[in-house]
Amino acid sequence: MTTEYLAYLYAESPVHAGAPESLGVLDDPIQRESSTTYPVVWGQSLKGALRQAAREASDSEASGWEREDVIKIFGSEVSAGGDGATTPGLLSVGDAQLVALPVPTLTRTFAWATCPIILGRLARKYRALGRGSIPGLPDQPSDAAAAAGHWDGKQALGPLVVPVSAEGAPANAVRTWAASVGGGVFGDDPVFAPFRKKFSDDLLLVKTEVMGALGTECTEVSTRVQLKQNKTVENGPFQAEYLPAETILAASLTLREPFEKDAEKRRGLHRRHQERLRDLLDGALLRIGGDETLGKGLMWCRLHQAEER
Amino acid sequence: MHPKGDGTTDRPVLVGVEDSSNPLIVLRRTAFPTPGDDGPAFPVAAKAALMGWADEKNLGQDPELVAQVARRRSHALAALEKAGKTVRRVDLTPEWRLAVGLGERANAHEVGLALHGCYGWPQIPGSTLKGATAQWAWEEQVDRDDPESVQRFLDVFGAPLPDWKEEQRRKENGKEDQKGKAAGQEQAEAAERRSAARGRVRFLDALPSGGKVTVTADVMTPHVKPYRDALMSDKAKPEELVPPAEHHQPVPVSFLTVSGGTFTADLVADDTGTADLACAWLKAAVDDIGVGAKTSAGYGYLTANDHRR
Numbered sequence: 001m002t003t004e005y006l007a008y009l010y011a012e013s014p015v016h017a018g019a020p021e022s023l024g025v026l027d028d029p030i031q032r033e034s035s036t037t038y039p040v041v042w043g044q045s046l047k048g049a050l051r052q053a054a055r056e057a058s059d060s061e062a063s064g065w066e067r068e069d070v071i072k073i074f075g076s077e078v079s080a081g082g083d084g085a086t087t088p089g090l091l092s093v094g095d096a097q098l099v100a101l102p103v104p105t106l107t108r109t110f111a112w113a114t115c116p117i118i119l120g121r122l123a124r125k126y127r128a129l130g131r132g133s134i135p136g137l138p139d140q141p142s143d144a145a146a147a148a149g150h151w152d153g154k155q156a157l158g159p160l161v162v163p164v165s166a167e168g169a170p171a172n173a174v175r176t177w178a179a180s181v182g183g184g185v186f187g188d189d190p191v192f193a194p195f196r197k198k199f200s201d202d203l204l205l206v207k208t209e210v211m212g213a214l215g216t217e218c219t220e221v222s223t224r225v226q227l228k229q230n231k232t233v234e235n236g237p238f239q240a241e242y243l244p245a246e247t248i249l250a251a252s253l254t255l256r257e258p259f260e261k262d263a264e265k266r267r268g269l270h271r272r273h274q275e276r277l278r279d280l281l282d283g284a285l286l287r288i289g290g291d292e293t294l295g296k297g298l299m300w301c302r303l304h305q306a307e308e309r
Numbered sequence: 310m311h312p313k314g315d316g317t318t319d320r321p322v323l324v325g326v327e328d329s330s331n332p333l334i335v336l337r338r339t340a341f342p343t344p345g346d347d348g349p350a351f352p353v354a355a356k357a358a359l360m361g362w363a364d365e366k367n368l369g370q371d372p373e374l375v376a377q378v379a380r381r382r383s384h385a386l387a388a389l390e391k392a393g394k395t396v397r398r399v400d401l402t403p404e405w406r407l408a409v410g411l412g413e414r415a416n417a418h419e420v421g422l423a424l425h426g427c428y429g430w431p432q433i434p435g436s437t438l439k440g441a442t443a444q445w446a447w448e449e450q451v452d453r454d455d456p457e458s459v460q461r462f463l464d465v466f467g468a469p470l471p472d473w474k475e476e477q478r479r480k481e482n483g484k485e486d487q488k489g490k491a492a493g494q495e496q497a498e499a500a501e502r503r504s505a506a507r508g509r510v511r512f513l514d515a516l517p518s519g520g521k522v523t524v525t526a527d528v529m530t531p532h533v534k535p536y537r538d539a540l541m542s543d544k545a546k547p548e549e550l551v552p553p554a555e556h557h558q559p560v561p562v563s564f565l566t567v568s569g570g571t572f573t574a575d576l577v578a579d580d581t582g583t584a585d586l587a588c589a590w591l592k593a594a595v596d597d598i599g600v601g602a603k604t605s606a607g608y609g610y611l612t613a614n615d616h617r618r
Binding site for chain 2: 189
């Protein structure tokens with residue numbers, strides 16, 4: 001028996017999950033999928049962040065996390081010499097893929113952009129979760145479709161001007177998906193209510209080509225310099241790329257049952273692990289990626305567990 | 310969107326922008342070039358229209374969204390406190406004017422200002438606050454002969470990565486005088502070299518709080534521009550230098566500043582000790598040496614007060 005999860009991540013501050021190589025003028029680009037070029041947070045980066053959160057929880061008694069749980073769920077730590085035996089963890093962590101990217105606009109400050117490929121992947125995550133009713137996938141819109149009428153007409157989205165339509169089948173699909181994703185990401189917390197409302201009004205479905213351009217152009221690029229005593233430049237400028245605040249990602253997680261002969265004990269442990277994960281992640285503010293001491297990488301997490309079958 | 314005279318005044322205005330337009334588009338994605346003999350020219354009227362919009366609409370800050378974002382930030386800090394971190398919040402109010410990010414001229418009209426990566430509002434980047442605080446503390450608070458005092462500084466800010474060029478030089482020098490050096494001595498020197506360490510305080514980007522901040526278009530008028538241009542250029546030969554003289558036309562250059570309102574800087578630390586130290590240092594630094602550009606002309610000095618909850 002395994003338990004499937006869907007984790008939504010919602011950026012409170014800019015997120016820098018760094019890629020290994022520099023790219024063009026960027027000294028420090030973010031991780032991207034090679035096929036689509038959409039931003040992504042690799043499973044290994046996400047798992048490290050989750051393990052760190054669990055490790056910190058195990059330092060506090062109130063959390064209910066024991067060091068034993070950390071090792072069982074995330075696997076044993078690699079020993080310094082690399083010789084000691086290691087055990088695999090019970091949790092496998094998938095890539096956190098893009099769900100909706102905030103793009104600057106000339107009205108209402110910003111909108112979230114998504115596309116049929118992205119929704120298709122989310123639908124597969126829903127399927128893995130065993131969801132009964134999955135909203136229908138929209139066809140490629142002719143340019144862009146919106147849930148609300150105030151987007152009707154030509155709109156500036158970051159560097160592009162895109163005709164947006166709020167009528168027809170794609171617009172209906174956006175409405176259904178906005179309601180479904182909005183509930184999953186923002187929950188019922190009143191602090192998030194205005195953002196949930198904005199998401200249902202300001203989610204745009206754009207065609208795949210447009211999404212590609214937005215995914216590369218609408219990230220945040222921050223230029224930093226190190227100054228000498230007399231305030232002239234010592235090092236830099238160097239440019240780091242971030243996923244902007246308000247970005248929404250989703251990752252699939254899978255929790256396996258522990259290796260235990262006794263069925264009763266196995267189920268008990270599995271239930272304990274499920275509870276630990278829920279306490280740690282659901283509604284929590286995680287720290288993911290680099291530049292932590294500059295306040296980057298704060299992401300709200302909501303965890304959705306598959307129905308027990 | 311294009312600039313035009315509106316008939317009643319001579320001042321050019323932008324058409325098609327709103328109160329809630331995102332400066333990431335208006336400032337960074339627009340250009341109004343007119344073809345000229347030496348390539349495109351950027352008319353003064355276009356820049357004046359951009360600056361007019363920024364000044365009048367305070368860079369598109371939507372008061373409702375400002376308040377919602379501020380509430381969510383408070384919620385995030387509460388979550389971090391619950392997870393065992395210590396949070397200190399400091400309200401920063403410009404004593405006069407503030408010019409952060411003047412060098413970030415990511416647009417055709419060379420208007421530079423630090424903008425939030427999603428909403429496009431003015432912000433004070435965490436890296437700016439951390440850099441200014443570290444500089445002030447190193448000058449004013451650290452006794453460099455006292456290892457404990459240096460360690461207190463490193464606890465807050467961390468230690469930079471070892472300079473690889475320096476390492477390289479050491480290695481090369483090492484090869485030459487290795488024969489004369491005992492192995493023990495080599496090791497002692499290596500231990501003395503400081504290894505990289507992470508700071509224990511996170512300096513978050515400071516956002517407008519308690520309503521929008523006031524944006525004011527400012528102007529400076531450098532005299533004898535041809536002389537200074539020649540000085541700055543690497544190519545100019547001494548005999549080609551244009552002597553400074555008052556017949557050169559002074560050229561006004563407009564730029565954006567923040568002249569009122571409040572930003573809240575948030576510090577998140579691992580423990581109370583470093584949190585209080587960082588908070589006290591930040592408050593003193595922003596008042597004493599200021600942040601951003603043109604501090605010698607009176608820009609960038611901030612009044613710091615504890616944030617009222």
